Amino acid sequence: MAAQLPETDVIIFYDIPSVFPGKAWSPNTWKTRYLLNLKGLPYRTQWVEYPDIVGLYKSFGLPPAQPGEVMAYTLPMIYDPRTKRAIADSIKIAAYLDDEYPKTPAVSPKELRAFQATFDQAFMGTLVPAIAPLFLPRQLPFLQPASQPHWRRTRELMLGCDKLEDVCPSEKYPMQWAEIERAMGVVAKWLDSVGDGRITYLGGDAEAGPRFTHSDLTIAGFVLWMRIVTGRESEEWRNVEGWHGGRWKKLLDLLEPYYDYSR
Ligand SMILES: N[C@@H](CCC(=O)N[C@@H](CS)C(=O)NCC(=O)O)C(=O)O
Incomplete structure (x- = not known):
């Protein structure tokens, strides 16, 4: 697939489509979509x-995002026509955009980068086995037909099962939800260790707003995925809203101004 180079200064944001309204759904790409919206940078999505x-x-000559046969090539990715650079991996994209656009709100200051890499690993290690x-x-x-065989093959490998549908039949939902709640409880404790009721890692104040x-965008991406898949009006989502x-819910509410998937 040839990379499409734009004429203008509009960043291209590569995302994976679904059949949900607005198409955007992925917990990983939402980290970057939230970020582009937060920074107010001009961008357009390429699905x-x-x-x-x-x-x-390959069209950008980029190496795989991570080693291994499964999940080596991942989105999000952006292409910035101003610097003519393509960057993959949300954590690298966050650092790149902070460095290149210093007048926009920073989410990855240099002094936090090692912490954020550590957080990513701890968070994924805690939540993924549960979710x-x-x-x-x-x-x-909810994926487009073009992506479904890839998803089935790679996720069946990942979960070590013969058939994705057999992994968690509906009678096992309550037990699996309890696992997710427990995992998110671990994350809540990390934030609660500050003791001031903060919702985001750096807190914020009434005047300047949340930081x-x-x-935070990583956590939000996964919470949002839960809301998208279960449905905003579902009983399952109502339960999540009540956790911890x-x-x-408060985190997604703080990010609501940046919940924009129109571009
Ligand atoms: N740590 C990475 C994770 C990216 C990731 O896993 N992306 C998924 C989308 S949900 C993907 O592209 N997977 C490729 C595949 O399944 O082949 C990031 O935040 O960018």
């Missing part, structure tokens, strides 16, 4: 199906 991600990397069995199968029918870091003093 890429899973089987086409590898070709996109994957329930949400990977449920995402499948967001890449870590309502902090996950």
Whole structure:
């Protein structure tokens, strides 16, 4: 797939489409979508199906985002026509945009970068084993047909199962939700260790508003995914809203001004 170079200074944001309204759904790409909205940078989305991600990397001469056969080539990615650079991986994109656009709100100041890399690993290690069995199968029918075989093959490998649909039948939902709640409780404790009721890592105040870091956007991406898959009006989502003093709903509420998927 040939990379499309734009004539103007509009950043191209590569995202994976779904059949949900507005198409955007991925917890990983939402980190960058939130960020572009937060920074107020001009961008437009280019939708890429899973089987086409590898070709996109090759068209820019980018190495795989991570080693291994599964999930080596991942989105989000951006192409910045001003610097003629393509950057993949949300944590690198956050650092790049902070460095290149210093007048926009920073989410990855240099003194936080090592912490954020550590957080990413701790967060994924805590949440993924809990969320994957329930949400990977449920995402499948909401992907476009072009991406479904890739999702099935890679996620069945990831979960070590013969058939994605057999991993978590509905009678197991309550048990798996309890696992997710427990995992998010671990994350809540990290934030609660400050003892001032903060919703984001750097807190914020009434005057300046909340301060967001890449870590907050990472948590928000996954909470948002739960809301998108279950549905805003669902009983499942209502339950999540009540977890841990309502902090996950509060986080999405703080980010509501940046919940824009129109571009
Ligand atoms: N740490 C990475 C994770 C990116 C990631 O896992 N992206 C998924 C989208 S949800 C992907 O592109 N997977 C490629 C595949 O499944 O082949 C980031 O935040 O950029």
